[in-house]
Amino acid sequence: MFKERIIEKNPLHLKCLNHISMQCRSVEESIDFYCNVLGFAPIQRPGCFDFDGAWLFNYGIGIHLIKSEDPDGMPKVEQINPKDRHISFQCESMETVEKKLREMKIGYVNGRVVEGGVAVDQLFFHDPNGSMIEVCNCENIPVVVLDNGGDAIRGSSIANSNNGVERDRQYKFVKQRQPQIHRTVCDTI
Numbered sequence: 001m002f003k004e005r006i007i008e009k010n011p012l013h014l015k016c017l018n019h020i021s022m023q024c025r026s027v028e029e030s031i032d033f034y035c036n037v038l039g040f041a042p043i044q045r046p047g048c049f050d051f052d053g054a055w056l057f058n059y060g061i062g063i064h065l066i067k068s069e070d071p072d073g074m075p076k077v078e079q080i081n082p083k084d085r086h087i088s089f090q091c092e093s094m095e096t097v098e099k100k101l102r103e104m105k106i107g108y109v110n111g112r113v114v115e116g117g118v119a120v121d122q123l124f125f126h127d128p129n130g131s132m133i134e135v136c137n138c139e140n141i142p143v144v145v146l147d148n149g150g151d152a153i154r155g156s157s158i159a160n161s162n163n164g165v166e167r168d169r170q171y172k173f174v175k176q177r178q179p180q181i182h183r184t185v186c187d188t189i
Contacts, residue, residue: 019055019062020087022131025071027054029128034063037104038089038133059089077130080109086124086132090139094121097135101125115141 024030031054034040040056040063052067068074077084091097101108101123111122122136144152 017061019064021064021066022127022129023068023074024065024129025068025074026128027052027065027067030054030065031056033127034065037106075130077126077132080107080124080126080132082109082111082122082124082132082134084132086134088134088136088138091135091137094123094135094137097123113141 022030031042034056035042038058040058043055043057043062045053045055045064051069054065056063056065098108098110106125108123108125111124113120113122118140120136120138120140122134124132124134127133147153
């Protein structure tokens with residue numbers, strides 16, 4: 001019944017998320033952060049660009065750093081707000097991440113999401129440009145496909161996987177899925 005209610009929906013024939021781009025005050029400081037804190041590696045960037053930047057890669061995704069035309073005009077973010085726009089990375093050990101952030105003297109905020117007795121721990125911090133980073137153990141909560149009414153489709157749990165190809169094999173998109181209300185109960189951050 002589950003397979004009968006799910007159809008493959010990919011009108012643009014997308015394969016995966018390739019990269020995100022981020023404006024930065026200093027390309028060098030941003031490279032240092034993304035490489036030495038988050039484990040990315042510099043990769044070749046086309047030489048035809050007429051603006052300063054860098055390309056980084058790891059975990060199956062690229063980060064394209066673009067030097068801001070007005071670095072002093074970039075918003076100054078001081079407070080860590082987990083509700084801000086952010087990118088999130090799953091990790092092997094929350095304890096190790098927290099220890100490393102303390103050692104590197106990077107300020108962070110802890111968070112916890114509890115759903116059905118299952119907890120996801122979160123750490124939020126900023127890159128040198130004020131962009132929010134989350135590190136979590138989000139694989140603890142399965143991804144459950146919803147029908148058009150917002151109800152879970154029985155048997156539709158999608159295993160969280162670091163391997164995008166494996167994850168792609170595990171699920172199909174719900175036909176014309178409408179925006180859903182986020183039902184997760186959040187302990188505060």
